Amino acid sequence: MASTEDISIIVEFTGGLEMLFSDERKHKLSVPAKDSKGEAITVGWLVEYLCEEVMKDTRKEMFVLDGHVRPGILVLINDADWELEGEATYTLQPNDNILFVSTLHGG
Amino acid sequence: MAPALCAICETARALVKRPKNGQKLCKGCFITIFEEEIHHTITATKLFSPGDRIAIGASGGKDSTVLASVLKTLNERHNYGLDLVLLSIDEGIKGYRDDSLETVKRNAVQYDMELKIVGYDELYGWTMDQVVETIGKKGNCTYCGVFRRQALDRGAKMLGIKHVVTGHNADDVAETILMNLLRGDLPRLARSTSIVTGDESSDVRRSKPLKYAYEKEIVLYAFHKKLDYFSTECIYSPEAFRGSARTLIKSLERIRPSAILDIVRSGEDMAKLVPEEVTGISHCKSQKVSLSSADGGEEGAGGCGSNGRSSGGEMAEMEKKLQEDEEASGREVDVALIVPSTANGQRHDRIGGKNGVKKETGRKLTRQTLGTCKKCGYMSSQDICKACMLLEGLNKNRPKMEIEIDVEEEEGSTLRRRMEGLALAAG
Ligand SMILES: [Zn+2]
Numbered sequence: 213m214a215s216t217e218d219i220s221i222i223v224e225f226t227g228g229l230e231m232l233f234s235d236e237r238k239h240k241l242s243v244p245a246k247d248s249k250g251e252a253i254t255v256g257w258l259v260e261y262l263c264e265e266v267m268k269d270t271r272k273e274m275f276v277l278d279g280h281v282r283p284g285i286l287v288l289i290n291d292a293d294w295e296l297e298g299e300a301t302y303t304l305q306p307n308d309n310i311l312f313v314s315t316l317h318g319g
Numbered sequence: 320m321a322p323a324l325c326a327i328c329e330t331a332r333a334l335v336k337r338p339k340n341g342q343k344l345c346k347g348c349f350i351t352i353f354e355e356e357i358h359h360t361i362t363a364t365k366l367f368s369p370g371d372r373i374a375i376g377a378s379g380g381k382d383s384t385v386l387a388s389v390l391k392t393l394n395e396r397h398n399y400g401l402d403l404v405l406l407s408i409d410e411g412i413k414g415y416r417d418d419s420l421e422t423v424k425r426n427a428v429q430y431d432m433e434l435k436i437v438g439y440d441e442l443y444g445w446t447m448d449q450v451v452e453t454i455g456k457k458g459n460c461t462y463c464g465v466f467r468r469q470a471l472d473r474g475a476k477m478l479g480i481k482h483v484v485t486g487h488n489a490d491d492v493a494e495t496i497l498m499n500l501l502r503g504d505l506p507r508l509a510r511s512t513s514i515v516t517g518d519e520s521s522d523v524r525r526s527k528p529l530k531y532a533y534e535k536e537i538v539l540y541a542f543h544k545k546l547d548y549f550s551t552e553c554i555y556s557p558e559a560f561r562g563s564a565r566t567l568i569k570s571l572e573r574i575r576p577s578a579i580l581d582i583v584r585s586g587e588d589m590a591k592l593v594p595e596e597v598t599g600i601s602h603c604k605s606q607k608v609s610l611s612s613a614d615g616g617e618e619g620a621g622g623c624g625s626n627g628r629s630s631g632g633e634m635a636e637m638e639k640k641l642q643e644d645e646e647a648s649g650r651e652v653d654v655a656l657i658v659p660s661t662a663n664g665q666r667h668d669r670i671g672g673k674n675g676v677k678k679e680t681g682r683k684l685t686r687q688t689l690g691t692c693k694k695c696g697y698m699s700s701q702d703i704c705k706a707c708m709l710l711e712g713l714n715k716n717r718p719k720m721e722i723e724i725d726v727e728e729e730e731g732s733t734l735r736r737r738m739e740g741l742a743l744a745a746g
């Protein structure tokens with residue numbers, strides 16, 4: 213039963229990244245609390261999920277490069293730099309706000 | 320994981336990890352230290368004098384928006400006594416600047432600053448749309464690039480302002496240093512490290528107060544201060560040398576965050592070793608004396624085609640440094656003209672390939688002599704400056720004149736291919 217439970221999170225894209233995600237800045241997502249192996253999901257899982265399920269744009273490399281978030285894209289977990297939160301290993305909590313902001317786009 | 324506390328106030332939760340030293344800071348302490356470091360840069364380099372009227376090259380993008388916000392804050396906090404004006408360039412490409420100019424207009428209200436928007440039509444008598452109408456889409460990037468490089472300076476001069484500040488950040492400077500290093504161009508490397516170009520005798524000086532600020536921190540500052548900025552879609556054009564340099568820098572930053580400032584410092588140290596007669600920089604004044612910012616084309620155009628960040632400078636030595644145009648105009652076109660239609664950086668190479676006439680020119684390390692353009696009076700190393708040459712051609716409705724834009728394209732392509740190879744190998 214536990215594997216069917218979902219958690220709600222908010223994912224935001226700014227700094228130009230929103231253009232890769234249907235021009236929507238804010239995405240309210242309901243994601244499974246556990247991955248296919250029964251482990252609690254992490255930001256690393258989320259990045260893969262966003263790439264496969266949410267991103268319609270085919271230019272995946274503008275978001276993920278070599279299996280990692282592209283260098284130059286900042287990730288903030290509830291406003292904190294994800295480097296302070298264990299980066300991709302951070303375990304998602306209900307109502308978390310995950311923000312991806314590009315430093316690569318010009319003005 | 321217990322939340323880390325701020326290393327300065329030791330009470331609030333840390334939200335930022337500084338790339339330059341790994342320091343963990345809360346929002347308030349981060350904002351303060353970011354501003355005060357820029358204040359330090361400004362005072363240590365004696366960038367401004369009380370009463371100065373300063374034009375902020377404003378594109379509505381993150382860098383120029385942060386620059387405007389920080390300068391306003393510091394001007395009030397430390398009584399600089401500056402009269403700050405936002406200066407935006409409108410290339411006259413229908414639709415292209417609409418969103419960014421709207422952003423700049425909002426910024427002008429938010430920061431209570433005067434805003435001047437200067438169009439290519441006012442500066443040159445031609446909008447880019449009219450140029451395209453006349454010469455077609457092929458090669459118009461050359462015009463846009465040449466015009467853009469002079470636009471902020473000409474705009475400032477038109478308004479009687481003698482100092483333009485741009486939003487070039489540490490990442491942009493590191494990128495330029497790296498590119499010049501990879502090209503073996505030490506003179507230009509040296510010039511690109513100085514915070515100011517031009518001096519008292521120049522019509523318009525240029526400076527980059529954010530020279531030591533990480534792009535990452537600029538974006539975080541904008542985020543935490545909830546600044547209103549505009550982002551255009553950027554082409555991660557793998558063909559472009561600059562794009563590869565940028566990717567390399569961002570990858571280095573991930574592994575070793577201090578690398579960006581380390582490159583800037585290395586560049587400054589190398590600059591000191593380059594003889595003055597080669598660079599035109601006077602070491603004692605640590606700013607350019609005889610050469611002005613003609614190497615602007617190399618200077619971090621960084622973000623994409625924002626006029627605030629676009630390469631700049633007077634026309635000095637422009638004509639002899641045609642290679643710059645290849646690099647800069649290639650970038651400009653990526654942004655200005657491809658973006659609306661296709662997302663692809665191929666244009667860059669196509670243009671290079673088609674403009675064709677290639678001449679081997681040896682690397683010149685000789686000092687350039689500056690004169691002024693007989694037509695417009697703008698600084699130029701030839702009788703007629705490049706913008707005027709292009710204009711003359713346009714006015715005669717004779718596009719692609721004998722101007723060889725891509726003199727050193729061959730060399731550039733080779734390097735670019737090598738860089739691509741590197742990028743692939745690194746991946
Ligand atoms: Zn603090």
Ligand SMILES: [Zn+2]
Pocket residue numbers: 692693694695696697703704705706707708
């Ligand atoms: Zn001229």
